Amino acid sequence: MTAALIGKSVSRVDGRLKVTGAATYAAEFEVPNLAHAAVVRSIVANGRIASIDTAEAERAPGVIAVVTHRNAPRLAYQPHKGLPDAAVGERLHVLQDDRVNHQGQPIALVLAETLEQAVYAAEVVRVTYRNEAAATDVAGVDPVLPTGKPAEWEIRRGEPDSAFEQAEFRVDQTYVIPRENHNPIEMFATIAAWEGDSLTLWDKTQWVHNVAEEIAAVFGIAAENVRVISPFVGGAFGSGLRCWPHVTLAALGARVAGRPVKLVLSRREMYYGVGYRPHTVQRVALGASRDGQLQAIRHEGHQETSTYEEFTEALLSATRFLHACPNVHTRHRIAPMNVHTPTYMRAPGEASGMYALESAMDELAVALDMDPVELRLRNEPDKDEFKDLPFSSRSTRECYRAAAERFGWAQRTAAPRSMRDGRSLIGWGMASATYPMNYAPASAMARLLPDGTAEVMSAASDMGPGTWTSMTQVAADTLGLPIERVKFTLGDTNLPRAPIHGGSMTMASVGSAVQAACRKARDEALGGAGANDLEEAMKLLGQAIEATADVAPGDETKRFSMHAFGAVFVEVAVDPDLGETRVRRIVGAYGAGRVVNPKIARSQCIGGMIGGIGMALMEHSAVDPRNGRVTNANLAEYAVPVHADAPPVMDVIFVDEHDPHVNPLGVKGLGEIALVGVAPAIANAIFHATGKRVRELPITPDKLL
Amino acid sequence: MRGAISPAVAQAAGAATAPLDVSLRINGTEHRLSLDPRTTLLDALREHLHLTGSKKGCGLGQCGACTVLMDGMRVKACLSLAALAQGREIKTIEGLAQGDELHPLQASFIERDAFQCGYCTSGQIMAGVACISEGHAGSPQDIREWMSGNLCRCGAYDHIVAAIQDAAAVYSSTQEG
Numbered sequence A: 001m002t003a004a005l006i007g008k009s010v011s012r013v014d015g016r017l018k019v020t021g022a023a024t025y026a027a028e029f030e031v032p033n034l035a036h037a038a039v040v041r042s043i044v045a046n047g048r049i050a051s052i053d054t055a056e057a058e059r060a061p062g063v064i065a066v067v068t069h070r071n072a073p074r075l076a077y078q079p080h081k082g083l084p085d086a087a088v089g090e091r092l093h094v095l096q097d098d099r100v101n102h103q104g105q106p107i108a109l110v111l112a113e114t115l116e117q118a119v120y121a122a123e124v125v126r127v128t129y130r131n132e133a134a135a136t137d138v139a140g141v142d143p144v145l146p147t148g149k150p151a152e153w154e155i156r157r158g159e160p161d162s163a164f165e166q167a168e169f170r171v172d173q174t175y176v177i178p179r180e181n182h183n184p185i186e187m188f189a190t191i192a193a194w195e196g197d198s199l200t201l202w203d204k205t206q207w208v209h210n211v212a213e214e215i216a217a218v219f220g221i222a223a224e225n226v227r228v229i230s231p232f233v234g235g236a237f238g239s240g241l242r243c244w245p246h247v248t249l250a251a252l253g254a255r256v257a258g259r260p261v262k263l264v265l266s267r268r269e270m271y272y273g274v275g276y277r278p279h280t281v282q283r284v285a286l287g288a289s290r291d292g293q294l295q296a297i298r299h300e301g302h303q304e305t306s307t308y309e310e311f312t313e314a315l316l317s318a319t320r321f322l323h324a325c326p327n328v329h330t331r332h333r334i335a336p337m338n339v340h341t342p343t344y345m346r347a348p349g350e351a352s353g354m355y356a357l358e359s360a361m362d363e364l365a366v367a368l369d370m371d372p373v374e375l376r377l378r379n380e381p382d383k384d385e386f387k388d389l390p391f392s393s394r395s396t397r398e399c400y401r402a403a404a405e406r407f408g409w410a411q412r413t414a415a416p417r418s419m420r421d422g423r424s425l426i427g428w429g430m431a432s433a434t435y436p437m438n439y440a441p442a443s444a445m446a447r448l449l450p451d452g453t454a455e456v457m458s459a460a461s462d463m464g465p466g467t468w469t470s471m472t473q474v475a476a477d478t479l480g481l482p483i484e485r486v487k488f489t490l491g492d493t494n495l496p497r498a499p500i501h502g503g504s505m506t507m508a509s510v511g512s513a514v515q516a517a518c519r520k521a522r523d524e525a526l527g528g529a530g531a532n533d534l535e536e537a538m539k540l541l542g543q544a545i546e547a548t549a550d551v552a553p554g555d556e557t558k559r560f561s562m563h564a565f566g567a568v569f570v571e572v573a574v575d576p577d578l579g580e581t582r583v584r585r586i587v588g589a590y591g592a593g594r595v596v597n598p599k600i601a602r603s604q605c606i607g608g609m610i611g612g613i614g615m616a617l618m619e620h621s622a623v624d625p626r627n628g629r630v631t632n633a634n635l636a637e638y639a640v641p642v643h644a645d646a647p648p649v650m651d652v653i654f655v656d657e658h659d660p661h662v663n664p665l666g667v668k669g670l671g672e673i674a675l676v677g678v679a680p681a682i683a684n685a686i687f688h689a690t691g692k693r694v695r696e697l698p699i700t701p702d703k704l705l
Numbered sequence B: 001m002r003g004a005i006s007p008a009v010a011q012a013a014g015a016a017t018a019p020l021d022v023s024l025r026i027n028g029t030e031h032r033l034s035l036d037p038r039t040t041l042l043d044a045l046r047e048h049l050h051l052t053g054s055k056k057g058c059g060l061g062q063c064g065a066c067t068v069l070m071d072g073m074r075v076k077a078c079l080s081l082a083a084l085a086q087g088r089e090i091k092t093i094e095g096l097a098q099g100d101e102l103h104p105l106q107a108s109f110i111e112r113d114a115f116q117c118g119y120c121t122s123g124q125i126m127a128g129v130a131c132i133s134e135g136h137a138g139s140p141q142d143i144r145e146w147m148s149g150n151l152c153r154c155g156a157y158d159h160i161v162a163a164i165q166d167a168a169a170v171y172s173s174t175q176e177g
Ligand code: FES
Pocket: B055, B056, B057, B058, B059, B060, B061, B062, B063, B064, B065, B066, B067, B076, B077, B078, B079
């Protein structure tokens, strides 16, 4: 019998491919007779194309075609809404008319023999515009409730207004987070190849099946005729959830050129061609009694979206259940602007909403002169007060305790500016974290071979969290085979359908499907051969056994409120003269159910912490309010954490948590919660260090001077 | 850095692109190519030689994903024109392992889980090899400073530093022994 593999720190099964450069990302597939594409993008935010002169580009060496709205094939653009698409509105149609909806919108596609030729020719396409007034300054747009039932966007329990007015201690502040871009290091890329009416796409995506369905709808063909291949994704953080217009452009280009086309976005195009975390403005009002009992929470927020789609995210969800409070009001609004549609970025909603809520909680702790951990403990709910359901499990107390102990929180002196190291002001801050447990229908197939090996597959993705490895572990563990004997495959629409690779749901969903398929195959093999040992059974049977399993959630969402919880503690050092903040230590404790691979899970958590440092201290897509242009659309001016920004001490604690309710594997997901709570913990630590409360991210040195 | 004519400048220089015969020595093998003079070393590797281990994350010298060794020094292949790399000894991630045996830094990257998505990894490893040979891997703080030209958006820094420390220790022990 092999030792249990679930819960073991095995090294990544795709590690060798990644360290030798042999892992193949979207732009790297060798497809013969490839033409290269470059995109011409609008330089106005709203208006019409008055003229477009492609003559010089067409004459340029190596150019195969220049496609604009004037000569592009009319595309079907049949209705299709995948899970990551905005519920209200219509996606951008590319090269179908002269309308410009946002800065950086694709307006021409150049196809050429080489990349250099395509890039050159794209530069000599001459365009004039009929400009129209554009709303590109989020501060100048009046927010409105999204379309739909107002009750979905505005939620009230108790008497929040009067409770707030009567509260002895009050905090009422506004918090701003600017637009942020995911900036995965791999840029988006698609290779498209038609064979008659069938299309193959090698694409960077977090959901192959959605790409197939979207492109099928755009071209008016059957989804079965679109195959999408995406075995490796060089980071995405949500940016690859939707199928973006460049995928359509690649397929359109391949149709026009009559040969395969490769389209790789430039880093600059990554700020216009895919979505971003929207700019948010949030007001949080907290009322409490002298002993720290929350009596009222009012949390309202609005975020930018485009004029053509109403993107919304779970900005205010956590506020409704994280802390106990009888009187709560939340209101979510949107600010439609002449920008392209935002999208989900790591912990969408929660990361932003919790920055505001947990900053306000810290302000309340200061007002009460109470330890911020104690304040949270005094407001620990015994159920989800919004849904009126018990939590399937909730390890907040244990997370606060474990992280505080590891951090040495008891040594903290409460007064701001009271801790120093030489010249540096030292600050210790903390925040809570939470993210919903998501579990969606998923399928997997297991094939047992007579030689005692197994092939297991599902059309899942792996943008970095280790799907390749964790699924191999679950499969080998379930089959009772050594891990080397199991080969897991993902990232291809020819495989059984998996849900979207986002919302921290892959382990729960695909993992449960893999487990079920392997159980089924194993039972069949053992039963068929009348043996107790799988390898022996396979030898006896002498032929392959295949089993497919579909899993789906039951009624547990009706019975339980299911979330991962955590706590993040941070030490910062602030230079009092330069205003520069360095994060010295981060300790995060998470109650996230079962952890399948602690080694890889740690990577995910430290990655979230680094992302949180970026959010708190650096990241800001600086949108020119006059024209919607991103003024820092590159990796030199859009600052992200580098090696030297990583704290010398990063500590990740997984508290022991067994949750039998969430899904068959008992996992809650880690990808998102690892980011939530980091930015507020840093902001709170900076207040503790300096006595300055900065309510607009990122907290750059100028804001501390 | 030698040979650093910005590709953007080169590409803006005009449409005239009589192909140029270029001979590149990569991982010990000579490759003869006929290239558009505007072709960067990175695009020559990726688009013409199908050596896609070197990654493109920006094409502007800002991310480090394209780091290769040129005559033993780390350079950003996206900022080097292929034609100017003629006569140099170029080493890419594909040339680092000895047959089946991984370079110590490749092995420690796996052991330390020094990556998630893997897209920055080739560049991190090539830069890490140089960081060690330059003598800049003496302490974690040294490594952090000297590796800061290589971005990892997955945030694997803590593990990358540990992996470089491990490999540096292997080096110094083999050198002493
Ligand atoms: S691709 Fe060369 S530095 Fe980014």
